[in-house]
Amino acid sequence: MSATILLVEDEEILRSLLVEALSLLDIETAECMNADAAIPLLEGPNAFAFVITDISMPGTMDGLDLAKTIWARWPHLPVILSSGNRVVSHDQLPTNASFLRKPWTLDQLHQAVSKHLPK
Numbered sequence: 001m002s003a004t005i006l007l008v009e010d011e012e013i014l015r016s017l018l019v020e021a022l023s024l025l026d027i028e029t030a031e032c033m034n035a036d037a038a039i040p041l042l043e044g045p046n047a048f049a050f051v052i053t054d055i056s057m058p059g060t061m062d063g064l065d066l067a068k069t070i071w072a073r074w075p076h077l078p079v080i081l082s083s084g085n086r087v088v089s090h091d092q093l094p095t096n097a098s099f100l101r102k103p104w105t106l107d108q109l110h111q112a113v114s115k116h117l118p119k
Contacts, residue, residue: 008032
């Protein structure tokens with residue numbers, strides 16, 4: 001099933017890798033470099049199946065702040081948080097959120113994404 005997600009990742013190489021990996025799962029991506037750029041996309045006409053965001057990013061908000069904004073404004077929009085230097089336990093997250101630790105494997109990415117794809 002085709003879906004469109006919002007990918008928020010400041011590292012260009014990792015963002016490109018994620019876009020390529022997600023395309024193998026028939027997932028289209030809108031992408032941006034930080035949470036500040038993500039908010040206008042979320043407020044726009046696009047309907048996203050879910051958001052994948054890095055936690056540590058430059059800008060006025062990090063990925064965790066972005067996730068909290070999403071949960072407050074769009075409570076049904078799933079969020080996958082990802083980080084290599086911060087850990088968020090699953091019991092700290094709403095039911096429609098996940099944590100994906102970097103470095104992840106394609107299998108781990110697929111499992112995290114599959115959980116949030118529309119049925």
